[in-house]
Amino acid sequence: MNIPFNGEHPHKEPTPMTEATTNAVRVTAPKPATETPLEMGDDASVSQAIRLTSRYVTVDGEPWIPVMGEYHFSRDLPHRWETELRKLKAGGISVLATYLIWNIHEDVEGEVRWDGHRDVRRFVELADRVGLKVMLRIGPWAHGEARNGGFPDWLQAMPMRHRSDDPAYLAYARKWYAAIEEQVRGLFHSAENPGAPIIGIQVDNELYDNGPHLATLRTIAEEVGMRASLWTATGWGGAEIPYGRVLPVYAGYSDGFWEESTTGWPAFGVMHFTYNTVRDDLTVGADLRDAPVEIDDDANLGAGDPWPFVTCELGGGMAVAYHRRPLVDSDDVAALALTKVGSGSSWQGYYMYHGGLQAEGLQESHDSGYPNDVPVRDYDFFAPVGAVGSQRRHYHLLRQQHLMLSSFGSALAGSVTTIPQQHEGSPRWAVRSDGRSGFLFANNHQPAIAALPALEDVQFTVEFDDASVTIPTSPVSLASGAYFAWPLRQRFGSLAAVSVTAQAITEFEGPNGTVVLFASSEGIDVEIQLEGSAGDVEGATAISDGDVLVLRPDAAPGLGCEVRIGDTTLVFLDRASAESVWRGDIDGRDSVVLWRGGGWFGERGFEAVLGSEGPVLDVSPPLEGAERVSGEGSVFARYTAPAAPAEHALEVPEFGSAPVAPVRRAGSSGRLSAPVDFSAAASVEVPVPAEALTAERAILSLDWTGDVIRAYVGDELIADQYWYGRTLEIDLAPYAEKLAETPLTLRAFAWDPATEVYVDARVRPQGEEPVLEVRSAVVRPVATRAFA
Incomplete structure (x- = not known):
């Protein structure tokens, strides 16, 4: 069939x-x-x-x-x-x-x-x-x-x-x-x-x-x-x-x-x-x-x-x-x-x-x-x-x-996936396991148009060849949009079998032994289940003892949420901190960095893109010769970053009359076609001051609403976008010499309220009149600071 x-x-x-x-x-x-x-x-x-x-x-x-x-x-x-x-x-x-x-x-x-x-x-x-x-x-x-x-x-x-x-x-x-x-x-x-x-x-x-x-x-x-x-x-x-x-x-x-x-x-x-x-x-x-x-x-x-x-x-x-x-x-x-x-x-x-x-x-x-x-x-x-x-x-x-x-x-590569039978109202989950240990994956996220509801009284039981793990020990609510991978009976440092209601990020040697960073799961308390000999525990309270020791950290998730068990330190980060973890080489040292902006590891060290995301950077091991400031926890050394250079707001004239593009269909499927003739499009000239273009990169962020926009320097088309709810970004630095002689020109068609174009309902204009507007145009010089 x-x-x-x-x-x-x-x-x-x-x-x-x-x-x-x-x-x-x-x-x-x-x-x-x-x-x-x-x-x-x-x-x-x-x-x-x-x-x-x-x-x-x-x-x-x-x-x-x-x-x-x-x-x-x-x-x-x-x-x-x-x-x-x-x-x-x-x-x-x-x-x-x-x-x-x-x-x-x-x-x-x-x-x-x-x-x-x-x-x-x-x-x-x-x-x-x-x-x-x-x-x-x-x-x-x-x-x-x-x-x-x-x-x-x-x-x-x-x-x-x-x-x-x-x-x-x-x-x-x-x-x-x-x-x-x-x-x-x-x-x-x-x-x-x-x-x-x-x-x-x-x-x-x-x-x-x-x-x-x-x-x-x-x-x-x-x-x-x-x-x-x-x-x-x-x-x-x-x-x-x-x-x-x-x-x-x-x-x-x-x-x-x-x-x-x-x-x-x-x-x-x-x-x-x-x-x-x-x-x-x-x-x-x-x-x-x-x-x-x-x-x-x-x-x-x-x-x-x-x-x-x-x-x-x-x-x-x-x-x-x-x-x-x-x-x-x-x-x-x-x-x-x-x-x-x-x-x-x-x-x-x-x-x-x-x-x-x-x-x-x-x-x-x-x-x-x-x-x-x-x-x-x-x-x-x-x-x-x-x-x-x-x-x-x-x-x-x-x-x-x-x-x-x-x-x-x-550990993941050698494992196989087991997928439990699903029923209405149950979480979507799976286990990748080698029969003795594994990782529990759960996903309660779908795109906004089909978002999944929160689930109550969620708890998982995984029976291995030689033991069973129920995690968490008490049912919890699984938020709409949650997704995670929890370790089950994994070895971390000297700890032979650890199950945690948080996602492992990375493991490295810290100042006092092995350090493991975890991302806490939104709305779910961190719970650590230890099997076998654990050693002295600092920074956590036992909520159950026996063959399996169950611990809860004393501090809320963040850089200071450290649980030390013997010579292994588990650090449980809040969501923002977990998203800021980097790992790479700084001056020949395998280094872990917490930085909430952009960046990369270069020949000069960690190149942090300066911005408004946060003025501090945390590093382990400490940088050599750099001045430290007071930080959180015992694992990382903290340093300050300079402020980003000033942004340049451009004045964009109003487009005035706002023509809509002619409706055409073409192609092998007869779908709506983009305008190709922009002679009838609305057009404005945007002067760009020379001081906005001195950096190696000068990123223009154009927050606009319409149908189609094109950006020209002289006769050269340097960027375009079909509007779909996001800003248009253009690096103007390569055009600095030309922009000294000619303004940036924007040509655009208005959003047609009668159009059959699909745009997400979250951003689709709801009015009955054509829309073409630029709410802001900001040039952001990109600057970095090397930490080494």
């Missing part, structure tokens, strides 16, 4: 490993991980050998959960690359993913360019310098909201069967691959060069029905000299994958611009906020397919595959199209990511992790035959790191998760 895909994911409820009762589950030791049937991975004798088991990746035999972030070198300015790559590294990214978009490099047939923002070799070498491994996504077809999916116009027009084993097409694909190989030669991880950065290659993207062609592409890449430890292809959409030749990688988005304008929250969304063993999402890219997806009703959709669950496109945010403009929140991104870990992901990959700018005219559009009109320049994606380098709240939320994966990923 075949089931046509109609927007609802056709997966079956996962079968629990044991009979479950309300909020209770039994877990057992899993079978040992086995070698995969995939034709890839290093020989075990190779230094820093990267290999695959049925459940996880290993490096030199040790389990590893990579964290991969997408950042497109060709969509940013080269002088920014190193700083932005350092932001990726500081955010907990261990693998950089990047597309090579063919039409950016070979707009004219035979003239392949690698200059300036096209210089992939320099980009990969910089990634290596900052400590990132690299996954190259070499196409030939890439998508990435690029014109023709990245195919140059001349190739797109050729009479051949594109994306197939047509010899004519393969000849051009071979030339493209050979050009890439020449640029990155010597940068592939290998027995001869084990420290080299490139560890993997993805061939094509979103190819659903031609597995043999994917195998051919790998063969061609190898024939021209590319050697990679890992070979991947996107497996979503029920894709046909050549068995053994590529590792299928998967996606998960909280919303999608590719849906219709009449769609509220897409039906596929719920699966990504629910624990399940299904890996596939049949909706990503479905708008580019000629017919609905059809699958067998017994298809496992990736569940139970004999290789690790790997993701490459967990939504770091979401792009917008003219007809549909989702408003994804930071907690949507973070809750989805943590739910994937709880569902068994052994490789977290984000798209996009860093936003960028489209090359003008090379964007996906109705004019190029695509179903969606995306902005001409804007590819910010509301990513954790924005197009101009802004580090958003989900950058910090995800960093907290990535620190957990770095410190405790080995």
